[in-house]
Amino acid sequence: MQLEAKNIGFRYEDGPWLFRGINVLVEPGEIVGISGPSGRGKTTFCRILAGYETPIEGTVTYNGAPFPKKGYHPIQMVLQHPEKAINARWKMHRILHEGYQPDEELLALLGIEQEWLTRWPHELSGGELQRFCVARALGPNTRFLIADEMTTMLDAITQAQIWHAVTEIAKKRKMGIIVVTHEKKLMQRLCHRIIDFNE
Template identity: 35%
Template sequence: MLHVHNVNYAYKKQSLLENVSFEMKRGEIIGLIGESGVGKTTFGKIVADYIRPDYGNIQIDWEKDKPYPVQFLFQHPEQSVNPKWRIKRILEEAGRIDSYLLRLFNIDKVWLQRFPNQLSSGQLQRVCIVRCLLAKPSFIVADEITTMLDAISQKEVWQNLLKITTTNNIGILVISHDRILLDKICSTIYELKDLHLKPIARSVRIN
């Protein structure tokens, strides 16, 4: 279980989060929606331990000698890779490369010898998703991860990611402006508005 307790955060004296509490079980797919600039990505980074809150805390089971159990997937994958590393090394940073995951996300083995700038944003995002899964997380924060893909590729990526996370009981916090997507894949949707998280929908997930 992931617990967020009374988190507060301000950026340049502008409050973004105020007494925000949230919990998530492994295997849950929860959506987060809100206007641009309200702090959705900031909240996701706090959950994933990229940013420390000004007040409040995150509680999660974690063995200190293992990767942090919440992995963050960026909207722009080039922000999360070393541009001087080849793709093979980028993947191996998280663990032993899994050929099944490469096939599932249509990653050509030829890419492994390339550098990030030799792949398209969509190709690099697939690499980052596989790297995330190689770290064997308990939870994933997915921040607008398919906005650079066409509709067919978006569907394919989400189907495969949900297949893997369901099999491995991984929870996902899906940050998106796309309410249609959230309605299709999430059991619960929250809106970040006026510094607080508010549940706005519960639905039956459609795989």
């Protein structure tokens, strides 16, 4: 169940190439970091991996084949700002159950309290909302998780709790993770290897 990007290139309309010739192979259970300064296209590359953007050049395959066109997508992505990924008109239990029915063990591991389920998004903190975004992304059919600055805006305790939960689940399921962050110490601690977008 490999996730592979071959010779990926992307640019907007007739603008300069944002990046070109990017090759990445992520194995099940592997944690790969993507490093580089802002503006080099790390988030755009992640969106291509997740199927949200189409590359100008190159291909992305899952287990040697194109992404499935229907059903639950095996590549899930969690962004930096949870409020942008959540429908403000839905209560949290509806948001959480949008894709699948998470089990109690997962909710407990992520520190999601039952009383939060009846609240509106604006009644929760950023850290509490992000826990829901992570839970929603960790469906039983998720094979690779892309964490794009997933915990950057959170306090150190919340960061540690979320990453502990995610890495425990990844080990249990042999789920691959792609980590994008400017926090070098976090990346060095988590990742098996790091891809530098400067090169």
